[in-house]
Amino acid sequence: xxxxxxxxxxxxxxxxxxxxxxxxxxxxxxxxxxxxxxxxxxxxxxxxxxxxxxxxxxxxxxxxxxxxxxxxxxxxxxxxxxxxxxxxxxxxxxxxxxxxxxxxxxxxxxxxxxxxxxxxxxxxxxxxxxxxxxxxxxxxxxxxxxxxxxxxxxxxxxxxxxxxxxxxxxxxxxxxxxxxxxxxxxxxxxxxxxxxxxxxxxxxxxxxxxxxxxxxxxxxxxxxxxxxxxxxxxxxxxxxxxxxxxxxxxxxxxxxxxxxxxxxxxxxxxxxxxxxxxxxxxxxxxxxxxxxxxxxxxxxxxxxxx
Amino acid sequence: xxxxxxxxxxxxxxxxxxxxxxxxxxxxxxxxxxxxxxxxxxxxxxxxxxxxxxxxxxxxxxxxxxxxxxxxxxxxxxxxxxxxxxxxxxxxxxxxxxxxxxxxxxxxxxxxxxxxxxxxxxxxxxxxxxxxxxxxxxxxxxxxxx
Numbered sequence: 001x002x003x004x005x006x007x008x009x010x011x012x013x014x015x016x017x018x019x020x021x022x023x024x025x026x027x028x029x030x031x032x033x034x035x036x037x038x039x040x041x042x043x044x045x046x047x048x049x050x051x052x053x054x055x056x057x058x059x060x061x062x063x064x065x066x067x068x069x070x071x072x073x074x075x076x077x078x079x080x081x082x083x084x085x086x087x088x089x090x091x092x093x094x095x096x097x098x099x100x101x102x103x104x105x106x107x108x109x110x111x112x113x114x115x116x117x118x119x120x121x122x123x124x125x126x127x128x129x130x131x132x133x134x135x136x137x138x139x140x141x142x143x144x145x146x147x148x149x150x151x152x153x154x155x156x157x158x159x160x161x162x163x164x165x166x167x168x169x170x171x172x173x174x175x176x177x178x179x180x181x182x183x184x185x186x187x188x189x190x191x192x193x194x195x196x197x198x199x200x201x202x203x204x205x206x207x208x209x210x211x212x213x214x215x216x217x218x219x220x221x222x223x224x225x226x227x228x229x230x231x232x233x234x235x236x237x238x239x240x241x242x243x244x245x246x247x248x249x250x251x252x253x254x255x256x257x258x259x260x261x262x263x264x265x266x267x268x269x270x271x272x273x274x275x276x277x278x279x280x281x282x283x284x285x286x287x288x289x290x291x292x293x294x295x296x297x298x299x300x301x302x303x304x305x306x
Numbered sequence: 307x308x309x310x311x312x313x314x315x316x317x318x319x320x321x322x323x324x325x326x327x328x329x330x331x332x333x334x335x336x337x338x339x340x341x342x343x344x345x346x347x348x349x350x351x352x353x354x355x356x357x358x359x360x361x362x363x364x365x366x367x368x369x370x371x372x373x374x375x376x377x378x379x380x381x382x383x384x385x386x387x388x389x390x391x392x393x394x395x396x397x398x399x400x401x402x403x404x405x406x407x408x409x410x411x412x413x414x415x416x417x418x419x420x421x422x423x424x425x426x427x428x429x430x431x432x433x434x435x436x437x438x439x440x441x442x443x444x445x446x447x448x449x450x451x452x
Contacts, residue, residue, distance in 0.1 A: 083424045104419040106444020110426060125417045127445055192448065196434075 002300055003112040003119045007133040007170045015170075019138050022288070022295040026142075029062065035298060035305050036065030042095035043069030044087065044111075045122070046078055046102040051264055051286060052122045052131065056099040059293035068095065085114040092116035097301055099131075118300040120293075126162050131296065132263050133166040135289035140220060142288060143259055143281055148174040153214050155182040155244055156224035156269060158189040160231075163263045164224055165193055172201040179205040180214045184243050186236070187226070211244050215254045221246070223262045223269050223282075247271040254279070261285055317390050320345070320367040323378070324386040328352050331362035334385075337377050337410055343368060376404040380440070405432050407440065411449055418445035 004010070010018065025032050041060035045053050048071070057067045070076040077087060084102065088111040091098060100111055101122040108121035108128075123129040141147050152171065154164050158181055168189075171177050179198065181189050188207065198205050208214050215221065223246055231237040246260065251274050262270055262282040274280050298305065326334065331349045340347050345368035355361040366373065370389055378385050379401040389397040407430050413420045420426050420442065429443040440449045 084419065085423065085426075102419070103417070104422060105415065105417050105446075106419040106442070107423075109444050110419050110423055124419075125445075127417075 001116075001118055003108075003115070003121075004130050004296065004300065005108050005112060005119075005121045006128050007130040007166050009130070012173050015134070015137060018134065018292070018295050018299055019141055021298065022138050022291040023142065025294050026288075026291045032063055032294065032298070032305055034064035035303055036060060036063035036301065039063075039065040039097070039301060040095040041065060041067045041069075041297065042091050042098045043067060043071070043122075044076070044091060044098055044100040044102075045069065045071045046073040046076065046100075046107075048072060049101055049123070051289065052101060052129075053099075055286070055289045056120070056122060056131075056293055058290050059297055062290065063294055063297060065096075065297075084110045087111075088115045088119070097297060120296065120300065123162070126160050128166055129162050130166060131289070131293055132163045133170050134292045134296065135285060136163070136167050136222070136261060136263070137170060138288045138292045139261060139281060139285040140259070143284070144219070147171070149176045150219040151178045151180065151217055153180045153182055153211075153218040153221045154189075154224070155211055155214075155221060155246075157187045157226045157240070158183040158224070159187040160227060161224045164189070164222065167222065168193060168197055172197055172203045177203055179203065180217060181205055181207045182209070182211050182214050182244070183207070184209060184240060187240060187243075211246070212250060212253060215250055215258075218254065218258050220259045220261065221254070223260065223266070225262075225265065225267055225269055242268050244269050245271055246274065248273050248277075251277055251279070316393055317346070317365055317367040318393055319369060319391050320365065321370070321373065321375075322388040322390060322395075323364040323366070324361070324388065325355070325358060326362035326364065326385050327382055328358070328360035328362055330382065331364050334364065334378065334381060337381060338366075338373055338375075340366065340373075343372065375399065375401070377407060377410055379403045380407050380410065403432050403435055403438060406430065406443075411440075413442040413445060413447060413449075415442065415445050415447040418442060418447065420444055 043053050043056055060067050084107050092115050097118045099120040099122045100108055103125050105125040105127035107124045112119040121128055121130055158164050226241045228237050245268055258279055260280045348365040350363040352360045353363055383401040387399040388395045409428050412428050420428055430440040430449055431443050433439050433441045
């Protein structure tokens with residue numbers, strides 16, 4: 001039985017297969033409409049989420065399966081003090097596969113140690129969010145037709161942004177990738193990722209503070225939100241939250257085929273005035289998120305559709 | 307005080323741990339869980355050492371298979387481990403960094419699941435032997451030795 005805790009649990013070849021399957025699902029949805037008939041997905045969400053929970057649920061419903069679950073710690077037995085280990089043991093009796101989000105880092109690993117069903121880590125605090133990374137990879141590969149030979153700008157909160165950390169881990173495995181890390185000094189990418197991931201893999205990168213300065217060099221711009229819940233101090237959050245705002249004037253400096261991705265939800269960091277720009281693919285990204293989760297559910301349940 | 311020396315008699319079976327950093331022997335006593343063993347332990351603190359200036363030495367009289375020495379590699383891999391059988395040194399064991407250590411150190415990351423989950427073992431995994439770096443198995447936060 002396999003779980004997905006970290007995007008690196010999958011080899012490059014396995015990711016390719018998964019993305020191929022997701023593209024096939026996109027092209028021929030009817031073929032997969034009953035692939036999970038009789039199967040149940042349980043969504044165990046100990047903290048609020050719109051996209052991640054609903055996209056997992058939509059993925060299972062699109063496959064003809066059904067869903068059950070809880071959407072906050074208060075509405076589960078965690079409020080009574082139940083451990084993650086006990087909850088997953090119990091839930092394993094009710095469903096065939098679980099998607100779990102928890103505010104504590106490593107919670108999904110605890111779950112998979114006690115689970116009798118495959119566990120998808122749907123985000124564990126600031127640690128990992130592998131289905132977002134798979135969504136990002138599917139979006140990039142589908143829209144750019146490649147995952148190599150690119151200069152990628154990562155902009156915003158690079159310190160606490162788990163999506164950015166996971167994406168870097170995943171992309172350094174492809175050839176000729178260069179990163180431009182765009183952040184204020186206080187939200188720079190942590191040193192251990194620069195050293196242990198970028199330097200160790202000889203991946204070139206530069207760190208800049210100005211988005212205007214970097215945007216013209218990019219094939220892809222990955223914007224992030226400064227997340228209030230990652231700060232211990234309200235004052236620091238207020239100072240950082242509107243540091244970058246991507247608008248029409250900045251997009252004029254970008255290449256004609258540069259893509260803009262964002263894990264969503266966005267707040268102020270992307271102006272709504274660029275939503276209609278064909279380079280802005282963040283809502284398409286949300287759609288790709290459903291296809292990739294459908295592919296993941298099929299893969300973890302070992303269901304083959306001919 | 308003159309040049310008085312402290313004599314601790316030899317042991318028939320067990321371990322002599324030499325070149326322990328001065329003052330660390332009580333930590334080792336705790337980590338080897340010697341308080342839970344009914345065996346004879348001699349701890350010599352601040353012994354003179356040509357190499358180290360001062361050092362601690364421990365003599366532990368017990369069957370050699372009852373103590374897991376892996377943890378010593380994590381505490382200080384410069385410790386010399388002599389294994390004694392029938393009053394003789396039968397092996398000088400080289401210490402290696404253990405691949406995993408369980409319930410020896412605690413994860414200090416307040417966001418880690420180990421901070422709230424009941425009876426969850428504190429597991430650290432060796433992630434970089436060159437840098438002697440250990441990370442929490444769950445949240446992957448690096449453990450910083452003082």
